[in-house]
Amino acid sequence: METTGIIASIKRYEIHDGDGIRTTLFLKGCPMRCRWCHNPECLSRKPELAFYAHKCVNCGECARLCPSHKMNADGHVFQRARCVSCGKCVAACLSEALIMYGKAKTAAKILPLLLEDKGFYDESGGGVTISGGEPLMQPEFLTELLALLKERSVHTALDTSLFAPRAVLKAVIDSIDQFLIDIKAVDDRIHITNTGISNGVILDNIRYLDSLGQNVEFRVPLIPGVNNGESSSFGRFLHSLSNTSHNIKILPYHGFSAGKYHALGLPYSCKDIDEEFAAMLVEETVRKLRDMGLNAIDGSLE
């Protein structure tokens, strides 16, 4: 029987999620709770309705369909606690103020969408990236989808934290051409405090992929006050691997996901971080890692 995946969204013509031009599929569900998460719509595995108030034109169409929406003297009010995420109101909202994150689809159903840009992939050396959330949290769906993509000779990348049982990783490893590994901190206390989990499994899985000679790129979201003091630890860890030429891309903090937190009714705890200062720390970290002989890339220049 085919497995159903819970999909948050699809982005086409991506150039930052692996080699060449890519389509990125975002799966829902993540075991971590990083304070700065740029994809809050992918945290929960359940479908969720987001309400983007700045797009609402107060037409009242949604309120005619469902009591979770109400019109009062000030306009539209979304009563989130009453919403059961059925998604019926989304089509009624012509201004796209209502977005449902979390559609259930089989791999066979999603495949044609992912193949639409096959010509671009082939010309640019690109392909499909599966991201999240944590894509390894939906192992059966992931395995089925990767198998279909490989049957059609599509290059595949997995954007992952590698927080997953070794058996899950082993089941998909042969179908993945490139691993984009998000690594937040090497110091476990920093990792636990800021993501909610220990990094023991993650570091072990990185060593495992390295021992197999896999194509790996590390990505570090550099968050002021969280991991900007971690350059030496990242450097030492990367030097402990058998291949020390893996790229390590340092990504600047951005506050652009604050609107998504608001639309989903989630608290956003990083609003006081200064983006210019964050960009400066990226430059400094890249310099330090390069001084240690590593292939550090400044993600803010891409």
Ligand code: SF4
């Ligand atoms: S998703 Fe369904 S339950 Fe939620 S507001 Fe829309 S129509 Fe109502």
Ligand code: SF4
């Ligand atoms: S249908 Fe959309 S634009 Fe109209 S009131 Fe509802 S949320 Fe606002």
